[in-house]
Amino acid sequence: MLNYRFAFFVETHGRASNNGRASSNGRASFVIKNGIMKKVCILGAGVAGMACGIHLQKSGFQTVIYEGGSTPGGLCTGWSRGGYSFNGCMHWLLGAEKGSSFHTMWNEIVDLSQIEFVDHKERVQFEVKSHVEMHGRTSDMTDKYGSNIFHFYNKTDDFEKYLLDIAPEDATLIKRWMSCVRGLNKFQEVLPPVIADDSSLWQKIKFWGVKMTVRMHQLGFHYLKYRFSGILQGTTHTFAERFNSPFLREAIKNLYEKEMPMNLLCFVQSYADLGVAKYPKGGSEAFAKLLADSYLKSGGTIKYNSKVEKIVVDDGAHKAKGIQLKNGDFCEADYVVSAADWHWTMFDALGEIYIPSDLMKYKKIENSDVYYSYCILYLGVKDGMKNHPHFLRFYTDPYLLPDGTPFDKMEVHIYNYDEKLAGDDRCTIAVYFQTQNGDYWIDKRANDRGGYEDIKKKFTALAIEKLVAHFGEEFRDKIEVSDLTTPASYHRYTNNYNGSSQGWMPTIGRRSFGKVCGLSNVFLCGHWTIPGGGLPIALKSGRDVARKIKNAEL
16 A cells, blocks of 8 residues: 655755856756746645755756645644644654654755654554444453553554553464564665666665665565565454454454554554654644745745646647636746646646546546545643543544534544643644545535534534543533634645545555646646655655656756
């Protein structure tokens, strides 16, 4: 499910000269046309767009990012209400510390030393359902100590010790699982390998050296070994069935809200074990602002509140001439990069003319093909909540989202570890409700604004009652601020299809969505280009596109 083909981008710095060679301060000068730096229009000031822009600026291009909203970051965003800051996206940043090649790639575009990171002891703490029907009978779902709480520890040693304690009958499988994760730890500094996708074996050996090349082959053998043994194969649900402990079997199924590929789970465990995936204090908004500052310091320009109507194409030349904004303005460009929604780019901005034929079927996208969206209830409470786990799930009486999505539990993220969001004696809380019915919310807001606001208020009240039932009646009086976001919020601020939170689902397959057929100077980047999406893909794809544009000028 993970795509580890990553591109090498040779950095150059400084300003361009007019002589066709690098200037004395290092910036490439081949991007001069008629005495003017070649211009790249980038659609979207999300992470991918800004990453691409920074790399292009460092290589001597003139870039302008056109952003439909009023803030940078795209989905990587946050906002404030009544003195509380709400984190809209990031739970951890892959590459936060040395030990992952993503650390190198992030530091190419932003100084990570400016950020204070939090490394949690537990990833999540959740209730295992008290009673589950098994083979026609009801079983009590508790561990050997009578507890129905499962602890998902970040460090492999801690997690293994815990699992062996509560399920000694599954010792062999547990040890094999943890051995797989520890084995992956040895390769994270070369994953992804920072080298071009199309490099020859000799180029790879020359760049990495023999030692690094051997390590990549060792990774392949490690992966195959644990795939054939069943650890890196199947999903969390199929893997769970191999445990003898009923409690552990049910807990593994519920590590995530949805069924998760086991190879993805093991890689995430490896990141956490190494400490290379940590939470940045200040959350998504602070990180996006750092990235925007870095882009602006590199010489780039961001035009906010600038909605793009279409990419203007010279059909005879099979090239884009630039972009046209909603207000009618035309912006000329030598290259156009869309870091925007894939469906909008291919079917609206480009008029469905330049889409690969095998992707035409996605003109109407099935809800199951794209990542779920969210309703998220944000609360500001006058309590530091220091005695509570930072991330927990607990069961409640069954209830429905207004769009019909059923739930029987609450997923609660308590930011009691980030004083930058609310101070030491207060904190923000986010309660997550996944939904694939984003169209319901988008249509409701567009066609019945009053009804939309009414159902938001009613659902907020329902959710608060369930939180009060769990935390106690005194919790109600501590709530100072509430704000419910919906898929319509995602759609309005990012234009993501149906309010999707992360592009295509990994289950759609390994196909690439990053190609534009028949146009030599239009490129796509962002989390829609590779199924699975997320910040690593946004970073990687922006970097790759910058390399492609630079190589086109060589």
